[in-house]
Amino acid sequence: MAAPPRLSGRNRAPMTIRQRIIRRVLMIIPMALLTFVVMRMGWLDQAADKLTFSKVSWFDNTALVEHFRTVVTHNGMTHDRKDCLLFVLNGNDPPDATNLEVMERHSGSCPGDRNTLPRLFTLRVDRLSQSVQTDWQTPGVFHAMPQ
Template identity: 50%
Template sequence: MTGTNKTSTPRLGSGRGKPRTMRQHIIRRLLVVLPASLLMVVLMKTGVLDVAADRMTFDKLAWFDDTKLVEHLRILVTHNGMTDEPGRCLVFIVNGNDPLNAQRIDVMAKHIKGCPDPDGKPQMLFTIRVDKADRELQTDHGTPGVFHPMRP
């Protein structure tokens, strides 16, 4: 019999030394989970998640669904800097009697609990004109009564 006869004992864990303790295991998990959680909170607070979800869900047919259209406009208005009001403080009033190629939606700021300047009176901000057939938006933001194309 040539060679050496080594007796090996099986190691637990990764095979690179002593097995991890429960404390080490928890710390390693936290080092992954905490930064990921903080990143998600930052993305949520900055509105990046809202914009990404809107881009994925707002399609050609959504232009004809007033609820989806209003949510799309809420994201556009708040992220394009057209108003300083938070999205939850905006009210969109859809004029249902307008034709599909020139539907008007009034954007108003409600002033209730949790919204700036709680005097109780809604404030008219601007109007958005929607051409649903051609999927175009126009607004009179900054020029009341005179409409110009709205940035997407």
């Protein structure tokens, strides 16, 4: 009985174990580098935020804080890491409009004087119109948040 025909049309010798290992390593190294670059650039965080943040999330404080944690670190409003930001919600604000104080945390692996908690800026969130204003770079004067 004859062997089934090969689709490539070439008769090659079977690959050795060494060739298989080299081929797999040459494939894994660029994939690992690409994964590292995607994580360092924050593209993975932004993609996850776009997939999970919806119109309903504007009324969920936890989802709102996580969304703004990603936004303010990726649009240049702060150079701090996401985990070094502290968002303080004012409990006396009306439910449709919320002020979020963005503070710089100095504990754990976050650098800085541990006895201070500097205020960076305030976010004024209108949940009904889904708009945000900030006093970033202009304390006390609110303007549209940079995209």
